[in-house]
Amino acid sequence: MIDGLSLPKDELLEMQRRMLRIRLFDERASKMVKRGYIPGTVHTSIGQEAQVVGACMALAKGDHMTGNHRSHGHPIGMGSPLGPLMAELVGKATGVCKGKGGSLHLADYEVGSLGESGITGSSIPIAVGASLSAQVLGEKRVAITFFGDGTANQGVLYESMNLASAYKLPVIFLCENNFYALSTPSHTVTGGRIVDRASGFGMPGVRVENGQDVIAVYNAVREAADRARRGEGPSLVEVMTYRFREHSEGLRINVDYRNAEEKALWTSRDPIILFRDLLIEKGIATADEMDAIDAEIEQEVEDCATFALESPDPDVSVAFEHLYTDDYKLENVL
Amino acid sequence: MIDGLSLPKDELLEMQRRMLRIRLFDERASKMVKRGYIPGTVHTSIGQEAQVVGACMALAKGDHMTGNHRSHGHPIGMGSPLGPLMAELVGKATGVCKGKGGSLHLADYEVGSLGESGITGSSIPIAVGASLSAQVLGEKRVAITFFGDGTANQGVLYESMNLASAYKLPVIFLCENNFYALSTPSHTVTGGRIVDRASGFGMPGVRVENGQDVIAVYNAVREAADRARRGEGPSLVEVMTYRFREHSEGLRINVDYRNAEEKALWTSRDPIILFRDLLIEKGIATADEMDAIDAEIEQEVEDCATFALESPDPDVSVAFEHLYTDDYKLENVL
Amino acid sequence: MSVMTYIGAIGAAQQEAMSADERVIIIGEDVEANVYGTTGGGKQRAEKGDFVEQFGQNRIRNTPISEEAIVGTAIGAAMTGLRPIVDLSYSSFLYMAMDQFVNQAAKNRYMFGGQSSIPVVFRSAMFYGLNTGAHHSDRPYPMFMNVPGLKIMAPATASDAKGLLRSAIDSDDPVLTFEAVPLWGQKEEVPDEEYHIPFGVARTHREGSDITIVGISGSLPLALQAADEMEARGVSCEVIDPRTLVPMDTDTIVRSVLKTGRLVIAEPAHRTCGAAAEIAAIVADKAQHALVAPIKRVCALDMQVPFSPVLEREIYPTKERIVAAIEAVCADQLNQVNRRAS
Amino acid sequence: MSVMTYIGAIGAAQQEAMSADERVIIIGEDVEANVYGTTGGGKQRAEKGDFVEQFGQNRIRNTPISEEAIVGTAIGAAMTGLRPIVDLSYSSFLYMAMDQFVNQAAKNRYMFGGQSSIPVVFRSAMFYGLNTGAHHSDRPYPMFMNVPGLKIMAPATASDAKGLLRSAIDSDDPVLTFEAVPLWGQKEEVPDEEYHIPFGVARTHREGSDITIVGISGSLPLALQAADEMEARGVSCEVIDPRTLVPMDTDTIVRSVLKTGRLVIAEPAHRTCGAAAEIAAIVADKAQHALVAPIKRVCALDMQVPFSPVLEREIYPTKERIVAAIEAVCADQLNQVNRRAS
Ligand SMILES: Cc1ncc(C[n+]2csc(CCOP(=O)(O)OP(=O)(O)O)c2C)c(N)n1
């Protein structure tokens, strides 16, 4: 049995750093949406940091990841630097996608992030493809794909799980179950339990009941990754978690679809506080060390916002690049 | 527990009649393909008659059915008269779809057959829709959809199962598992067992191991139909069966993907002979009675072929009808 | 008459149709909580206007995120007694259900020799120009125009939205709506009584003699602004909105070009094989002899949609681009005016 | 040079590409048993030509019936080191994977600012005119032309099929092939050495001065036959096949119309928003001043495909329809000839 808590201290602290990066980055992004610096739609992972970071930290360099519309956490979890991510959200030339992706479409190939997807479910088979190339080329990498409980009702997931299972591909399907798809409670539109869908497709399914515990998530995903790397095929991991904020920033829904009690219960289980307390309790780090990390990441986020805001807009010509790899005669400029 | 064998004798004989109709109709169709009377592609249900008829006989008048590319058996199983079906295969004006559907697209709304589908999987949600209308309108009908083991890997099935389960719709998902999708052995492209996929979507799954036994199929589907009619929601029924002929008539595949031993084993389990023997053994019918049925159906099939061949071609104007319910100005006749 | 917004008109048409016919139901993601603003009126569930309150959960149904199954289920339900309205929210999500649109909705009636009719409306809105990036900004109606058996509406005003949607719901054939989110807030006078606008009848927004401008969906207001500007510069513009793309009232467009001899078409979809291409091709067939200038299309460029606002605005038609197109084909008129002015 | 069939040329291009580059793999339903005739040569598995024998099961992969996952998986594999060829068999099955084509294949490189390249080929064949009914007979390439980011080839001869497919496999962008089953048996001389035909270069099959005829895919041979017939009646026809639809060599077409002043376009897809509409629109813009007659399109009618042979043949372009279109726009020439003859 894998126990994440026995990892070297610097890796444990890196977990906390990444969770903090997600939290503070998303809080900052939310403010920047309100102030009009960030256009478009923004979905935060606030509250779900353990689920994201526990999974990403269980991977190795060279592994691949695809994400979804709740989309900043995953590249941050993979270790992407914050500046180009925030610049992307603002739409600047220094953005990780040159300002062409935005919040919904972050990608950072340097850290194995192959792309978030605004279309839910659409990026699932992309990760399966990354695992197929690993298998065909005999490379030892694995791939992971993140999707929500709502997305778990899209057919492409089951086609992907089946294909991966039949080929024994090194891929992990990670369901971020935060109990809601937008305003829709999962149980009202979902037959059965998501984790139970694994066995019918010939793969193990595990459910991390306490998805606010970064170590629990790490352990489950690490086991799935090891299995995949051994050539034993894919796994489904369902992580129970909760988003602390509204579906997307600025969205107002007139129906009270999540009650106050439930919200209070879950916000009392803050993954960042839980992990901080655990590390201190186990004697792995001191409160001072943890405070220092808080300050470090606060500064990182401050810097990334400054970087983003001070960066130049993309040159207009960039709008016409990257459609194809070769020259493209745009017939239709009047 | 339901026992089909305790059904009234005329219903049991009707089962045999329908199985015979499918067998002889498809044998005749195959000959007519060879002789050039039937154009296009034809997939027979020869060998799978018990699976089709057991299921259809478990339904009631007013229930709905959608089928697939292996496509003549289902309307016949629902009780459709043979003449217009055969005329449809030949492309005649008297065809059940006026010559516009053909082998792959039979439909007979008179008997609840909402349509076969050349695109595998595509007709699955149509049956779910028929069950939704039943639920919304408070009608007591149920719907069934037939699909193969290969089609069971299409995502639309799981979206449909999930939706049906969440809404508790009166629909039955029937997997015709004949071990192959065209030249591809099911086990090489399928993770896990199909029947096991039911529980993850919150519905019962039953597997009829001996799908050559029409009563076994009847019992399983009847139970699912009763459940659906009671408002308890959908079921998945997987029936193990075998197609006796090539995937489609005239197709030649250079690789021997089904071995002789397997073929011999399954052809020895002819559902029509099995049921004949059972009825005689149980004293439900005499050999003479069964012979009379054979002769009766032979004549029916003879007649349907004559009807089809002697019917007129459709008038050319029919090609331009039925696109919309109202008048349609076809802009593009030169 | 009362003043209504474009999005309000859509909600109103749905409400009227739901009240008029018990067989009309609405299914879609998050329709119960009225997330997209067309299935409820008030600020709270209990307030008047909320569809769940009014029509109950049997007829207003949240769905799982399963576009393919939802669309197929609605088709099957329409074939067996209901008249569903499917709220697919973003037009960008239609791809998920492409097989159901093409192979079931468009083909079933035809293939089965008229046995089925399929009274179903698939509503979706084109959320473009809103800096949400390439996945959420598509205007894919041209693909569906290439599929016989579907009807397509793309209203550009509140009154058209209401009257056409009512006709769509009452139609016995599958209809796709492509609503324009950039127009959601646009207001127009709308008749108080219930009304239907027939499919296949264009709306001529202004008459003119020098050039015909066809404006589709969100490009119609731009076309009208461009016409205003050019009118001031001495070019008399006729502005036509086909309103429904299938069937399309090509007669009105052809008749107009026979009069003006010039044609500019503006639409928010990609240029290649778009609706503008179809209109240009029809005119180049039916009115070629009357043409005195090239036919110009002002469409979204054949690029995907970039996120950054400074980039995204390069992609779509603008009033300026429409003006430039008119200038390019009305050199004569403009010279005359210039001569007269100088 | 050796004589090759159209389908043989496709198999040959695949074989050469598989041999040339280990990263090329083929995935699709029933490719191992060579059901569709392009992944094997001999009559038995063991014979030379069988792809599984030659390249092994690691590189020749049967898939489940899961078009959406197959297409997405191939895209992901292409983004991470492979160069997959996906055999989707029938073009009618592409709808199942529409989201992956539009939202992943076409957009990823653009959205991610050039971080990804997606060297993948999606092969499919248009099985039309074969009495298989509406589900199996589609010619859906126009929809994909409306999606920037995809490249599209639609060869009409064996040598083009081979050379274009090789270019497609070597391209770093996603390419869709639309092969024409009615042409499978057509034979042509094909160079013995490996060769590539660049995308975006039309092939002028015959030169002429009175009219330009564009023939796409299965309609090219019909256009050539019509040209023969009209030539005998005194009308000199230039026949052009664009070969690739994205990018399309519109310059060659426009140049030809500038010379001939007349244009007829023939293609097997539905008419509304088809490739012919796009070509007509381009010519009505770039060569309007040279046009002396209406542009005529000879396309599949905007109907679904009926099964019965007596009905199905009413739907598609025929030599006769192309001749009728030429007659309609070449009245002058024909009168002259008639006058001379009488
Ligand atoms: C194919 C598709 N359908 C619908 C949407 C609209 N949409 C965006 S997020 C969302 C809810 C997703 O729920 P879930 O998968 O549980 O993720 P969560 O937002 O809870 O993280 C919906 C319906 C979409 N983006 N793509």
Ligand SMILES: Cc1ncc(C[n+]2csc(CCOP(=O)(O)OP(=O)(O)O)c2C)c(N)n1
């Ligand atoms: C979406 C789609 N993909 C592929 C095909 C081609 N095809 C027709 S039948 C078939 C095999 C179907 O296998 P199965 O579902 O097991 O049914 P069976 O033929 O064994 O009855 C395939 C791949 C199709 N018709 N539709």
Ligand SMILES: [Mg+2]
């Ligand atoms: Mg969720």
Ligand SMILES: [Mg+2]
């Ligand atoms: Mg099978």
